[in-house]
Amino acid sequence: MTSLSSLYVHVPFCRHLCNYCDFYKKKFDNPHAQREEFAQYLRNSWKRHESIMADKKIQWAPLETLYFGGGTPSLWGIEGARDFQSIIGKNLTLKPNAEVTFEVDPGAWNSQSLLAWEGLGVNRFSVGTQALDDDFLKILDRAHNREETFKLLEHLKGKNFSVDFLLGSPVLSKKRDVLSELRELLSYSPKHVSLYILQPAAGYSLKKNIPDDEIVGSEYILVSEFLRSQGFHHYEVSNFALPGFESKHNLRYWHGENVAALGPTGTGYFSLSPSEAFRYKWKPSQAEIEEEILTKDEIDLERMYLRLRISAPFLESEISEKPGLKKVLLDWKSRGLIEQLNDAWRMKPESWVVLDSLMNELFSALK
Ligand SMILES: C[S@@+](CC[C@H](N)C(=O)[O-])C[C@H]1O[C@@H](n2cnc3c(N)ncnc32)[C@H](O)[C@@H]1O
Ligand code: SF4
Structure with missing residues (x-):
């Protein structure tokens, strides 16, 4: 029996659908019905997942990492905490020092619901800041503004939280000053920064305004040098952490370790032997998976690719x-x-x- 101690849960709703985003999500315009539909999906997928695990001879161990991503987990609210606990949480235990991450949108959260999630073990937040300049937040089609970000960061001050920051924003008339935005962000003491580079899907209306690779490359190096000068360790292509605050959950993916997934489009990975691995992705339409068996050559190729993306x-x-x-x-x-x-x-x-x-x-x- 192989053991499994990491789980990702994909929460598939957003209050606004940012025009650059190609992750799976739906507009959250009927909260009661959508929460109920998602709860039913999770109930069905939990049962299906148990049968996949039995088939692959894998069993749960106390969780060491648990990650709620999306979409917008913070929209799931107190009701979501109750649903998660009654459908999934009650079947699992958390290790005492488990890392439990919860993504929060600066425009879609409230303190009572974050408290409810902390009550279930959440001890790390990931904040979708993206930019701190209102003009660029608009250009990026984000529904929040910088004041809302500050309110959330004030609330999280002193806690373990990460911020998402987006580079390569479309260039219109104004020049973006990413270092001054980052200086403001760091004044709230995040422990971790995830750096994304805008890669919009086909049909993006501002595609012709996206800076070329050379400009984005220089912006990336500038940010890397700046964050390193502030004590952050550039430990993976897109991730920076203060010592000891690297994402344990994501390191598991990058090291090809077992990570289970639930929720539409959530993708799980089980290493079955040195020469065979199993990857599955939940279909959005029903609690069913698409599956893939990886051969030794494919595993070796992925390991090589992932290994060169981390700084260890x-x-x-x-x-x-x-x-x-x-x-x-x-x-x-x-x-x-x-x-x-x-x-x-x-x-x-x-x-x-x-x-x-x-x-x-x-x-x-x-x-
Ligand atoms: C899928 S979102 C989930 C968290 C939350 N909804 C948010 O937007 O912050 C995770 C990250 O992916 C980034 N992202 C989404 N689509 C992207 C794209 N096409 N190119 C680069 N980053 C993207 C978002 O900006 C965000 O930082
Ligand atoms: S809030 Fe996040 S997941 Fe939702 S559409 Fe925007 S980038 Fe995508």
Whole structure:
């Protein structure tokens, strides 16, 4: 029996559908009916999930990480806390030091409901700030403004929280000053920053205003240097943390460890053996999954890809046993993209701007 101690729950509603977003969500315009529909979906998917686990010989262990993402978990409210507890929470236990994350939209929360979720074990919040300039929040089609963000950050001050920050915003007339926005954000002492780069789906109305890769790359390096100068560790391509505040939940994905998922489009991963893995994604229309079996080659390829996205040093044997690897790493070293530390290697943040082309170089060298 393999054990499972991480769970992601996707909460699929938002009060406004931001025009750049391609995550699965629905407009929350009939709260009572939508909460009930979601509760029914969770009831059905819990049963289905139990049968998948039995089939794969996997059993729950006390949870070490639990993550409520979306969509907008903070819209689920006190009623959501009650539904979660009665459908899923009652079947699981949390380890005493478990990390339990809850995403909050600055325009869609209230203190009583956050308290209800804290009562269920939530001890880490992820705030969808995106920008702190009202003009850019409008350009980004966000429904909240900077004052609402400050109100939420004031409420969270002293707690463990992360902020989402979006780069690559469309350029209209005004120039965005991301460092001054970040300075304001840091005055509330977040422990973690997730950096997103706008990649809107086809049909986005401001596509022609999106800055080119070179500009976005320089913005990314600027932000990385700034956050590092403020004591943050750039520990994954898109994530920064003060020491000890790295996202334990996301590190599990990046290390190819078991993470279960519930909720429409939630994606879970079970490592069944060194040569076989199982990935499943919940269909939005019904509590049923699409599934995929990964072969040893696919697992190796993913591990290589994920390993190069985190800053922890790696040994060559963790990437590949193939002879072409050393030559590629030495070449990256000569181009200032990677550091050599005795037997280990560590990616530099500068390399992550061109990660896709580095992956192509690596894959063709190891073919
Ligand atoms: C799916 S949202 C869920 C949390 C919350 N609803 C929010 O918007 O903050 C998680 C993150 O994904 C980002 N995101 C959504 N669509 C994106 C896109 N097309 N390109 C880059 N980031 C995106 C959001 O800005 C947000 O920071
Ligand atoms: S609030 Fe978040 S999940 Fe909802 S539409 Fe906007 S970016 Fe997407």
